[in-house]
Protein backbone atom coordinates (compact mmCIF):
# COMPACT_ATOMS: atom_id res chain seq x y z
CA UNK A 297 0.00 0.00 0.00
CA UNK A 298 2.81 2.40 -0.80
CA UNK A 299 1.29 4.46 -3.60
CA UNK A 300 -1.94 6.36 -3.02
CA UNK A 301 -4.85 5.26 -5.19
CA UNK A 302 -6.75 8.07 -6.89
CA UNK A 303 -8.99 9.73 -4.32
CA UNK A 304 -12.59 8.70 -5.04
CA UNK A 305 -15.32 11.34 -4.89
CA UNK A 306 -18.75 10.05 -3.87
CA UNK A 307 -20.50 13.43 -3.79
CA UNK A 308 -22.74 14.51 -0.91
CA UNK A 309 -24.12 12.05 1.62
CA UNK A 310 -25.86 11.54 4.93
CA UNK A 311 -25.37 9.50 8.04
CA UNK A 312 -28.09 6.83 7.91
CA UNK A 313 -30.30 7.06 11.01
CA UNK A 314 -33.13 4.77 12.20
CA UNK A 315 -35.63 7.63 12.08
CA UNK A 316 -35.14 7.96 8.32
CA UNK A 317 -35.05 4.29 7.28
CA UNK A 318 -38.54 4.05 5.86
CA UNK A 319 -38.50 7.39 4.08
CA UNK A 320 -35.16 6.75 2.41
CA UNK A 321 -36.26 3.29 1.38
CA UNK A 322 -39.62 4.49 0.00
CA UNK A 323 -38.52 7.72 -1.68
CA UNK A 324 -34.85 7.18 -2.49
CA UNK A 325 -34.14 10.92 -2.43
CA UNK A 326 -31.91 11.87 -5.35
CA UNK A 327 -30.14 14.58 -3.36
CA UNK A 328 -28.43 11.86 -1.33
CA UNK A 329 -25.45 10.51 -3.27
CA UNK A 330 -24.28 8.06 -0.60
CA UNK A 331 -24.83 7.00 3.01
CA UNK A 332 -22.60 6.41 6.00
CA UNK A 333 -23.57 3.81 8.58
CA UNK A 334 -22.36 3.50 12.17
CA UNK A 335 -20.73 0.07 12.02
CA UNK A 336 -21.53 -0.97 15.61
CA UNK A 337 -25.28 -0.50 15.05
CA UNK A 338 -25.17 -3.37 12.57
CA UNK A 339 -22.74 -5.67 14.38
CA UNK A 340 -25.73 -7.68 15.58
CA UNK A 341 -27.24 -10.98 14.55
CA UNK A 342 -30.44 -9.96 12.80
CA UNK A 343 -33.68 -8.03 12.97
CA UNK A 344 -34.78 -4.59 11.85
CA UNK A 345 -31.46 -2.71 11.52
CA UNK A 346 -29.95 -5.34 9.23
CA UNK A 347 -33.22 -5.68 7.32
CA UNK A 348 -33.17 -1.97 6.44
CA UNK A 349 -29.43 -1.94 5.89
CA UNK A 350 -29.61 -4.65 3.22
CA UNK A 351 -32.59 -3.00 1.50
CA UNK A 352 -31.18 0.53 1.50
CA UNK A 353 -27.75 -0.70 0.43
CA UNK A 354 -29.33 -1.77 -2.86
CA UNK A 355 -30.13 1.88 -3.59
CA UNK A 356 -27.05 3.74 -2.30
CA UNK A 357 -23.27 3.42 -2.10
CA UNK A 358 -22.19 3.25 1.54
CA UNK A 359 -19.21 3.86 3.76
CA UNK A 360 -18.80 2.48 7.28
CA UNK A 361 -17.92 4.55 10.33
CA UNK A 362 -16.93 2.90 13.62
CA UNK A 363 -16.75 4.28 17.14
CA UNK A 364 -15.26 1.35 19.09
CA UNK A 365 -12.00 0.28 17.51
CA UNK A 366 -10.11 2.13 20.26
CA UNK A 367 -7.13 2.25 17.96
CA UNK A 368 -5.20 4.47 20.40
CA UNK A 369 -5.71 2.30 23.48
CA UNK A 370 -2.85 0.47 25.15
CA UNK A 371 -5.07 -2.60 25.53
CA UNK A 372 -4.40 -5.30 22.92
CA UNK A 373 -6.38 -4.85 19.69
CA UNK A 374 -9.78 -6.52 20.03
CA UNK A 375 -9.76 -9.14 17.28
CA UNK A 376 -13.27 -10.32 18.13
CA UNK A 377 -14.40 -6.83 17.26
CA UNK A 378 -12.26 -6.76 14.13
CA UNK A 379 -13.68 -10.09 12.96
CA UNK A 380 -17.20 -8.74 13.32
CA UNK A 381 -16.15 -5.61 11.48
CA UNK A 382 -14.70 -7.74 8.70
CA UNK A 383 -17.97 -9.69 8.42
CA UNK A 384 -19.92 -6.44 8.16
CA UNK A 385 -17.50 -5.11 5.53
CA UNK A 386 -18.13 -8.27 3.51
CA UNK A 387 -21.88 -7.76 3.85
CA UNK A 388 -21.99 -4.04 3.05
CA UNK A 389 -19.08 -3.80 0.60
CA UNK A 390 -18.49 -0.18 1.61
CA UNK A 391 -16.37 2.23 -0.41
CA UNK A 392 -14.23 2.51 2.74
CA UNK A 393 -14.44 2.34 6.51
CA UNK A 394 -13.29 4.75 9.19
CA UNK A 395 -12.81 5.13 12.92
CA UNK A 396 -11.44 7.84 15.19
CA UNK A 397 -7.98 9.01 16.19
CA UNK A 398 -8.73 8.17 19.80
CA UNK A 399 -9.01 5.53 22.49
CA UNK A 400 -12.27 4.55 24.17
CA UNK A 401 -11.06 2.70 27.27
CA UNK A 402 -8.22 0.80 28.84
CA UNK A 403 -7.79 -2.26 31.09
CA UNK A 404 -10.75 -3.88 29.30
CA UNK A 405 -13.20 -1.19 30.26
CA UNK A 406 -15.09 0.94 27.77
CA UNK A 407 -16.01 4.58 28.40
CA UNK A 408 -17.95 4.73 25.11
CA UNK A 409 -16.38 8.09 24.44
CA UNK A 410 -13.82 9.32 21.93
CA UNK A 411 -10.87 10.18 24.16
CA UNK A 412 -7.94 12.19 22.78
CA UNK A 413 -4.35 10.98 22.72
CA UNK A 414 -1.28 12.95 23.76
CA UNK A 415 0.43 14.35 20.66
CA UNK A 416 3.81 12.69 21.11
CA UNK A 417 6.15 10.65 18.91
CA UNK A 418 5.53 7.63 21.11
CA UNK A 419 1.80 7.93 20.55
CA UNK A 420 2.33 8.33 16.78
CA UNK A 421 4.36 5.10 16.71
CA UNK A 422 1.90 3.27 18.90
CA UNK A 423 -1.20 4.20 16.94
CA UNK A 424 0.37 3.95 13.47
CA UNK A 425 1.57 0.45 14.27
CA UNK A 426 -1.92 -0.56 15.33
CA UNK A 427 -3.58 1.01 12.28
CA UNK A 428 -1.16 -1.01 10.13
CA UNK A 429 -2.20 -4.19 11.94
CA UNK A 430 -5.87 -3.39 11.38
CA UNK A 431 -5.30 -2.59 7.70
CA UNK A 432 -3.38 -5.84 7.26
CA UNK A 433 -6.11 -7.83 9.02
CA UNK A 434 -8.91 -6.25 6.99
CA UNK A 435 -6.93 -6.12 3.76
CA UNK A 436 -7.74 -2.50 3.04
CA UNK A 437 -6.85 1.05 4.01
CA UNK A 438 -8.86 2.82 6.67
CA UNK A 439 -9.76 6.45 7.25
CA UNK A 440 -8.99 8.02 10.59
CA UNK A 441 -11.06 10.93 11.91
CA UNK A 442 -10.00 13.97 13.92
CA UNK A 443 -11.88 14.51 17.19
CA UNK A 444 -13.48 17.38 18.97
CA UNK A 445 -11.38 17.75 22.09
CA UNK A 446 -11.64 19.64 25.34
CA UNK A 447 -8.19 19.06 26.83
CA UNK A 448 -4.52 19.64 26.05
CA UNK A 449 -2.02 17.27 27.62
CA UNK A 450 1.09 18.71 29.27
CA UNK A 451 2.92 15.95 27.36
CA UNK A 452 1.95 17.30 23.91
CA UNK A 453 4.96 17.81 21.65
CA UNK A 454 3.18 18.80 18.42
CA UNK A 455 -0.06 20.26 17.11
CA UNK A 456 -3.11 18.14 16.45
CA UNK A 457 -2.71 18.44 12.67
CA UNK A 458 0.96 17.46 12.86
CA UNK A 459 -0.09 14.44 14.90
CA UNK A 460 -2.86 13.48 12.46
CA UNK A 461 -0.49 13.91 9.51
CA UNK A 462 2.30 11.90 11.13
CA UNK A 463 -0.06 9.04 11.99
CA UNK A 464 -1.64 8.92 8.54
CA UNK A 465 1.72 8.96 6.77
CA UNK A 466 3.36 6.43 9.05
CA UNK A 467 0.39 4.06 8.89
CA UNK A 468 -0.34 4.86 5.24
CA UNK A 469 -4.00 5.45 6.02
CA UNK A 470 -6.40 8.13 4.84
CA UNK A 471 -8.20 10.87 6.73
CA UNK A 472 -11.80 11.63 7.53
CA UNK A 473 -11.60 15.34 8.26
CA UNK A 474 -14.51 16.52 10.37
CA UNK A 475 -14.81 20.24 9.69
CA UNK A 476 -17.03 20.82 12.72
CA UNK A 477 -14.48 19.09 14.94
CA UNK A 478 -11.71 21.35 13.64
CA UNK A 479 -13.90 24.34 14.45
CA UNK A 480 -14.76 23.01 17.94
CA UNK A 481 -11.15 22.14 18.80
CA UNK A 482 -9.85 25.46 17.44
CA UNK A 483 -12.29 27.28 19.72
CA UNK A 484 -11.46 25.15 22.74
CA UNK A 485 -7.69 25.28 22.19
CA UNK A 486 -7.30 28.69 20.55
CA UNK A 487 -5.65 27.67 17.30
CA UNK A 488 -6.23 28.91 13.77
CA UNK A 489 -8.38 26.40 11.87
CA UNK A 490 -6.83 27.53 8.56
CA UNK A 491 -3.43 26.47 9.80
CA UNK A 492 -4.95 23.06 10.48
CA UNK A 493 -6.38 22.81 6.96
CA UNK A 494 -3.05 23.86 5.43
CA UNK A 495 -1.21 21.38 7.62
CA UNK A 496 -2.90 18.14 6.56
CA UNK A 497 -1.96 16.10 3.45
CA UNK A 498 -4.76 16.94 0.97
CA UNK A 499 -4.34 13.73 -1.02
CA UNK A 500 -5.15 11.66 2.05
CA UNK A 501 -8.35 13.51 2.98
CA UNK A 502 -11.07 11.29 1.53
CA UNK A 503 -14.12 12.33 3.53
CA UNK A 504 -15.62 15.23 5.48
CA UNK A 505 -18.15 15.32 8.27
CA UNK A 506 -20.27 18.41 8.89
CA UNK A 507 -22.23 18.67 12.13
CA UNK A 508 -23.68 20.93 14.80
CA UNK A 509 -22.64 21.38 18.41
CA UNK A 510 -23.43 23.20 21.66
CA UNK A 511 -21.49 26.23 22.84
CA UNK A 512 -21.37 26.35 26.65
CA UNK A 513 -19.51 29.68 26.74
CA UNK A 514 -15.91 28.82 27.41
CA UNK A 515 -15.97 25.35 25.89
CA UNK A 516 -17.77 24.01 22.84
CA UNK A 517 -19.18 20.55 23.41
CA UNK A 518 -19.50 18.45 20.30
CA UNK A 519 -23.00 17.01 20.39
CA UNK A 520 -24.13 16.56 16.77
CA UNK A 521 -27.67 17.42 17.86
CA UNK A 522 -28.03 20.92 16.40
CA UNK A 523 -28.01 22.42 12.92
CA UNK A 524 -24.61 23.34 11.48
CA UNK A 525 -23.66 26.92 12.44
CA UNK A 526 -22.53 29.61 10.00
CA UNK A 527 -18.86 29.72 11.08
CA UNK A 528 -18.63 25.98 10.33
CA UNK A 529 -20.18 26.57 6.89
CA UNK A 530 -17.57 29.29 6.30
CA UNK A 531 -14.81 26.95 7.38
CA UNK A 532 -16.22 24.31 5.03
CA UNK A 533 -15.99 26.77 2.16
CA UNK A 534 -12.32 27.33 2.98
CA UNK A 535 -11.85 23.57 3.22
CA UNK A 536 -13.33 23.03 -0.24
CA UNK A 537 -11.05 25.73 -1.61
CA UNK A 538 -7.92 24.27 0.00
CA UNK A 539 -8.48 20.52 -0.21
CA UNK A 540 -10.49 20.09 -3.40
CA UNK A 541 -13.15 17.46 -4.09
CA UNK A 542 -13.82 15.48 -0.94
CA UNK A 543 -16.89 13.31 -0.28
CA UNK A 544 -18.91 15.27 2.26
CA UNK A 545 -21.75 14.31 4.56
CA UNK A 546 -24.00 15.63 7.31
CA UNK A 547 -23.46 13.83 10.60
CA UNK A 548 -26.49 14.25 12.83
CA UNK A 549 -26.57 11.97 15.89
CA UNK A 550 -29.11 13.41 18.31
CA UNK A 551 -32.36 15.37 18.21
CA UNK A 552 -32.87 13.91 14.72
CA UNK A 553 -34.93 16.29 12.52
CA UNK A 554 -37.14 15.30 9.58
CA UNK A 555 -35.16 13.98 6.61
CA UNK A 556 -36.01 17.06 4.54
CA UNK A 557 -34.14 19.28 7.03
CA UNK A 558 -30.96 17.23 6.83
CA UNK A 559 -31.24 17.15 3.05
CA UNK A 560 -31.49 20.95 3.11
CA UNK A 561 -28.14 21.03 4.94
CA UNK A 562 -26.77 18.59 2.42
CA UNK A 563 -27.87 20.87 -0.42
CA UNK A 564 -26.20 23.80 1.26
CA UNK A 565 -22.93 21.84 1.44
CA UNK A 566 -23.30 21.00 -2.24
CA UNK A 567 -23.89 24.66 -3.12
CA UNK A 568 -20.87 25.80 -1.15
CA UNK A 569 -18.40 23.20 -2.39
CA UNK A 570 -19.50 22.57 -5.98
CA UNK A 571 -18.01 25.74 -7.51
CA UNK A 572 -14.57 24.77 -6.20
CA UNK A 573 -14.98 21.18 -7.29
CA UNK A 574 -16.15 22.22 -10.76
CA UNK A 575 -13.19 24.59 -11.15
CA UNK A 576 -10.86 21.79 -10.16
CA UNK A 577 -12.31 19.40 -12.73
CA UNK A 578 -11.84 21.99 -15.49
CA UNK A 579 -8.17 22.52 -14.69
CA UNK B 580 0.71 -8.43 22.95
CA UNK B 581 0.63 -9.39 26.61
CA UNK B 582 0.76 -6.83 29.38
CA UNK B 583 4.32 -7.95 30.20
CA UNK B 584 5.64 -7.34 26.73
CA UNK B 585 4.19 -3.86 26.60
CA UNK B 586 6.72 -1.46 25.16
CA UNK B 587 8.18 1.03 27.62
CA UNK B 588 6.80 3.99 25.68
CA UNK B 589 3.43 2.27 25.66
CA UNK B 590 3.63 1.87 29.40
CA UNK B 591 3.77 5.67 29.84
CA UNK B 592 0.75 5.93 27.58
CA UNK B 593 -0.92 3.12 29.48
CA UNK B 594 -0.46 4.91 32.78
CA UNK B 595 -1.75 8.13 31.30
CA UNK B 596 -4.84 6.38 29.96
CA UNK B 597 -5.45 4.66 33.28
CA UNK B 598 -5.29 8.03 35.07
CA UNK B 599 -7.71 9.54 32.54
CA UNK B 600 -10.11 6.64 32.87
CA UNK B 601 -9.92 6.75 36.66
CA UNK B 602 -10.84 10.42 36.44
CA UNK B 603 -13.85 9.67 34.27
CA UNK B 604 -15.13 6.89 36.50
CA UNK B 605 -14.61 9.04 39.59
CA UNK B 606 -11.87 6.89 41.10
CA UNK B 607 -9.12 9.52 41.27
CA UNK B 608 -8.44 13.15 40.31
CA UNK B 609 -4.71 12.59 39.67
CA UNK B 610 -5.19 13.11 35.98
CA UNK B 611 -5.75 16.87 36.44
CA UNK B 612 -1.99 17.29 36.63
CA UNK B 613 -1.62 15.91 33.08
CA UNK B 614 -3.86 18.64 31.67
CA UNK B 615 -3.14 22.28 30.85
CA UNK B 616 -5.44 24.86 32.41
CA UNK B 617 -6.16 27.99 30.42
CA UNK B 618 -7.51 31.33 31.60
CA UNK B 619 -10.94 30.57 30.19
CA UNK B 620 -11.14 26.94 31.27
CA UNK B 621 -9.32 25.20 34.09
CA UNK B 622 -8.24 21.56 33.76
CA UNK B 623 -11.03 20.58 36.12
CA UNK B 624 -13.61 22.26 33.93
CA UNK B 625 -12.22 20.76 30.73
CA UNK B 626 -12.13 17.29 32.24
CA UNK B 627 -15.66 17.80 33.48
CA UNK B 628 -16.77 17.59 29.85
CA UNK B 629 -15.56 13.97 29.74
CA UNK B 630 -16.71 13.15 33.26
CA UNK B 631 -20.23 14.36 32.47
CA UNK B 632 -20.41 12.99 28.94
CA UNK B 633 -19.67 9.47 30.20
CA UNK B 634 -22.58 9.58 32.61
CA UNK B 635 -25.02 11.39 30.32
CA UNK B 636 -24.29 9.07 27.40
CA UNK B 637 -24.74 5.85 29.34
CA UNK B 638 -27.77 7.09 31.29
CA UNK B 639 -29.40 8.08 27.96
CA UNK B 640 -28.55 4.76 26.42
CA UNK B 641 -29.95 2.77 29.35
CA UNK B 642 -33.03 4.99 29.54
CA UNK B 643 -33.74 3.79 25.99
CA UNK B 644 -33.03 0.13 26.72
CA UNK B 645 -35.06 0.29 29.96
CA UNK B 646 -37.61 2.94 29.00
CA UNK B 647 -40.32 1.78 31.41
CA UNK B 648 -37.93 1.18 34.29
CA UNK B 649 -36.88 4.79 33.67
CA UNK B 650 -40.50 5.95 33.83
CA UNK B 651 -41.14 3.90 36.94
CA UNK B 652 -38.16 5.30 38.85
CA UNK B 653 -38.36 8.85 37.52
CA UNK B 654 -35.45 10.91 36.15
CA UNK B 655 -33.55 11.29 39.39
CA UNK B 656 -34.15 7.82 40.75
CA UNK B 657 -33.10 6.26 37.47
CA UNK B 658 -29.92 8.35 37.24
CA UNK B 659 -28.86 7.45 40.77
CA UNK B 660 -29.49 3.81 40.08
CA UNK B 661 -27.44 3.87 36.86
CA UNK B 662 -24.51 5.58 38.58
CA UNK B 663 -24.50 2.75 41.13
CA UNK B 664 -24.83 0.21 38.34
CA UNK B 665 -21.88 1.60 36.39
CA UNK B 666 -19.67 1.39 39.48
CA UNK B 667 -20.40 -2.32 39.81
CA UNK B 668 -20.69 -3.16 36.12
CA UNK B 669 -18.53 -0.82 34.04
CA UNK B 670 -18.96 -1.51 30.35
CA UNK B 671 -16.49 -3.99 28.93
CA UNK B 672 -18.07 -4.49 25.54
CA UNK B 673 -17.09 -2.45 22.46
CA UNK B 674 -20.75 -1.81 21.68
CA UNK B 675 -22.96 0.35 23.86
CA UNK B 676 -25.69 -2.17 22.97
CA UNK B 677 -24.51 -4.41 25.84
CA UNK B 678 -24.00 -1.86 28.62
CA UNK B 679 -27.24 -2.94 30.30
CA UNK B 680 -26.65 -6.68 30.14
CA UNK B 681 -26.15 -7.03 33.93
CA UNK B 682 -29.10 -4.87 34.98
CA UNK B 683 -31.34 -7.73 36.11
CA UNK B 684 -28.55 -9.25 38.20
CA UNK B 685 -27.71 -5.81 39.60
CA UNK B 686 -31.31 -5.20 40.69
CA UNK B 687 -31.71 -8.70 42.13
CA UNK B 688 -28.70 -8.14 44.38
CA UNK B 689 -29.54 -4.56 45.32
CA UNK B 690 -30.81 -3.47 48.73
CA UNK B 691 -34.01 -2.01 47.31
CA UNK B 692 -37.26 -3.15 48.92
CA UNK B 693 -38.88 -3.35 45.44
CA UNK B 694 -35.96 -5.21 43.87
CA UNK B 695 -37.93 -8.32 42.97
CA UNK B 696 -40.53 -6.35 40.99
CA UNK B 697 -37.97 -4.04 39.36
CA UNK B 698 -35.70 -6.89 38.32
CA UNK B 699 -38.63 -8.63 36.58
CA UNK B 700 -39.57 -5.37 34.86
CA UNK B 701 -35.94 -4.99 33.72
CA UNK B 702 -35.82 -8.61 32.56
CA UNK B 703 -38.95 -8.06 30.49
CA UNK B 704 -37.46 -4.98 28.80
CA UNK B 705 -34.02 -6.49 28.26
CA UNK B 706 -35.50 -9.63 26.73
CA UNK B 707 -37.47 -7.52 24.26
CA UNK B 708 -34.12 -6.09 23.18
CA UNK B 709 -32.68 -9.57 22.77
CA UNK B 710 -35.65 -10.51 20.57
CA UNK B 711 -35.26 -7.30 18.57
CA UNK B 712 -31.83 -8.06 17.14
CA UNK B 713 -31.59 -11.85 17.52
CA UNK B 714 -30.57 -13.80 14.43
CA UNK B 715 -32.93 -14.00 11.46
CA UNK B 716 -34.36 -17.17 10.03
CA UNK B 717 -34.30 -17.71 6.28
CA UNK B 718 -37.69 -19.42 6.47
CA UNK B 719 -40.84 -19.48 8.59
CA UNK B 720 -43.04 -22.58 8.75
CA UNK B 721 -46.58 -21.62 7.73
CA UNK B 722 -49.99 -23.30 8.04
CA UNK B 723 -49.84 -24.16 4.32
CA UNK B 724 -46.61 -26.07 5.00
CA UNK B 725 -48.36 -28.01 7.75
CA UNK B 726 -50.97 -29.20 5.25
CA UNK B 727 -48.15 -30.92 3.34
CA UNK B 728 -47.23 -33.11 6.32
CA UNK B 729 -48.86 -36.55 5.92
CA UNK B 730 -51.02 -37.52 8.95
CA UNK B 731 -48.97 -40.65 9.62
CA UNK B 732 -45.88 -38.45 10.21
CA UNK B 733 -47.47 -36.38 12.96
CA UNK B 734 -46.50 -38.50 15.98
CA UNK B 735 -42.78 -38.26 15.10
CA UNK B 736 -42.76 -34.56 14.25
CA UNK B 737 -40.14 -32.42 15.96
CA UNK B 738 -39.82 -28.66 15.70
CA UNK B 739 -37.15 -26.02 15.13
CA UNK B 740 -37.94 -22.63 16.62
CA UNK B 741 -37.09 -19.10 15.58
CA UNK B 742 -33.72 -17.91 16.93
CA UNK B 743 -35.41 -14.95 18.63
CA UNK B 744 -37.64 -17.17 20.82
CA UNK B 745 -37.22 -16.78 24.57
CA UNK B 746 -39.40 -17.13 27.62
CA UNK B 747 -39.48 -15.56 31.05
CA UNK B 748 -41.18 -16.92 34.17
CA UNK B 749 -42.45 -13.89 36.07
CA UNK B 750 -43.99 -13.85 39.55
CA UNK B 751 -45.06 -10.22 39.22
CA UNK B 752 -47.46 -8.69 36.72
CA UNK B 753 -44.44 -6.95 35.16
CA UNK B 754 -45.63 -7.47 31.56
CA UNK B 755 -49.08 -5.81 31.79
CA UNK B 756 -47.55 -3.17 34.07
CA UNK B 757 -44.91 -2.51 31.41
CA UNK B 758 -47.58 -2.18 28.71
CA UNK B 759 -49.62 0.31 30.77
CA UNK B 760 -46.62 2.58 31.36
CA UNK B 761 -45.33 2.20 27.82
CA UNK B 762 -48.71 3.25 26.44
CA UNK B 763 -49.05 6.08 28.97
CA UNK B 764 -52.32 4.67 30.23
CA UNK B 765 -54.02 6.75 32.90
CA UNK B 766 -54.45 3.82 35.26
CA UNK B 767 -51.56 1.46 35.96
CA UNK B 768 -52.41 -1.99 37.19
CA UNK B 769 -51.44 -2.41 40.86
CA UNK B 770 -48.19 -4.32 41.27
CA UNK B 771 -49.21 -7.87 42.05
CA UNK B 772 -47.11 -10.83 43.11
CA UNK B 773 -48.32 -14.38 42.55
CA UNK B 774 -47.28 -17.54 44.28
CA UNK B 775 -46.64 -19.32 40.97
CA UNK B 776 -44.93 -17.68 38.03
CA UNK B 777 -46.54 -17.00 34.66
CA UNK B 778 -44.52 -17.99 31.62
CA UNK B 779 -44.20 -15.20 29.02
CA UNK B 780 -43.23 -16.30 25.56
CA UNK B 781 -41.22 -13.62 23.74
CA UNK B 782 -40.06 -13.54 20.15
CA UNK B 783 -39.69 -11.31 17.11
CA UNK B 784 -42.48 -11.37 14.56
CA UNK B 785 -41.40 -9.55 11.41
CA UNK B 786 -39.17 -6.80 12.80
CA UNK B 787 -41.00 -6.23 16.10
CA UNK B 788 -40.76 -7.91 19.50
CA UNK B 789 -43.91 -9.82 20.44
CA UNK B 790 -45.05 -11.65 23.56
CA UNK B 791 -47.93 -13.44 25.22
CA UNK B 792 -48.56 -15.37 28.41
CA UNK B 793 -48.97 -19.15 28.43
CA UNK B 794 -51.11 -21.37 30.59
CA UNK B 795 -49.31 -24.07 32.51
CA UNK B 796 -49.94 -26.79 29.91
CA UNK B 797 -48.66 -24.73 26.99
CA UNK B 798 -45.73 -23.52 29.11
CA UNK B 799 -44.70 -27.14 29.58
CA UNK B 800 -45.34 -28.02 25.92
CA UNK B 801 -43.22 -25.24 24.44
CA UNK B 802 -40.29 -26.11 26.65
CA UNK B 803 -40.61 -29.80 25.79
CA UNK B 804 -40.92 -29.09 22.05
CA UNK B 805 -37.98 -26.70 22.25
CA UNK B 806 -35.90 -29.44 23.90
CA UNK B 807 -36.67 -31.84 21.06
CA UNK B 808 -39.77 -33.78 22.17
CA UNK B 809 -41.87 -35.02 19.26
CA UNK B 810 -45.61 -34.51 18.88
CA UNK B 811 -46.51 -37.89 20.44
CA UNK B 812 -44.36 -37.08 23.48
CA UNK B 813 -46.06 -33.70 23.79
CA UNK B 814 -49.47 -35.39 23.82
CA UNK B 815 -48.32 -37.86 26.43
CA UNK B 816 -46.88 -35.17 28.69
CA UNK B 817 -49.98 -33.02 28.37
CA UNK B 818 -52.05 -35.80 29.97
CA UNK B 819 -51.01 -34.29 33.28
CA UNK B 820 -53.39 -31.39 32.60
CA UNK B 821 -55.65 -32.55 29.75
CA UNK B 822 -58.05 -35.48 29.42
CA UNK B 823 -57.01 -38.31 27.10
CA UNK B 824 -59.92 -37.71 24.72
CA UNK B 825 -58.94 -34.11 23.99
CA UNK B 826 -55.16 -34.17 24.40
CA UNK B 827 -54.35 -34.56 20.69
CA UNK B 828 -56.64 -31.70 19.74
CA UNK B 829 -55.11 -29.48 22.45
CA UNK B 830 -51.57 -30.26 21.30
CA UNK B 831 -52.57 -29.60 17.69
CA UNK B 832 -54.12 -26.32 18.86
CA UNK B 833 -50.84 -25.26 20.49
CA UNK B 834 -48.96 -26.18 17.34
CA UNK B 835 -51.33 -24.17 15.17
CA UNK B 836 -50.93 -21.18 17.47
CA UNK B 837 -47.10 -21.44 17.34
CA UNK B 838 -47.25 -21.55 13.56
CA UNK B 839 -49.54 -18.51 13.49
CA UNK B 840 -47.17 -16.76 15.88
CA UNK B 841 -44.38 -17.45 13.36
CA UNK B 842 -42.11 -19.05 15.93
CA UNK B 843 -41.60 -22.36 14.11
CA UNK B 844 -39.11 -22.23 11.28
CA UNK B 845 -39.21 -25.91 10.27
CA UNK B 846 -40.51 -29.31 11.28
CA UNK B 847 -38.68 -32.60 10.99
CA UNK B 848 -40.26 -35.99 10.37
CA UNK B 849 -38.58 -39.19 11.56
CA UNK B 850 -36.51 -40.97 8.88
Ligand SMILES: [Fe+2]
Pocket residue numbers: 441474477505547
Ligand atom coordinates in the same frame (compact mmCIF):
# COMPACT_ATOMS: atom_id res chain seq x y z
FE1 LIG C 1 -17.43 13.22 12.85
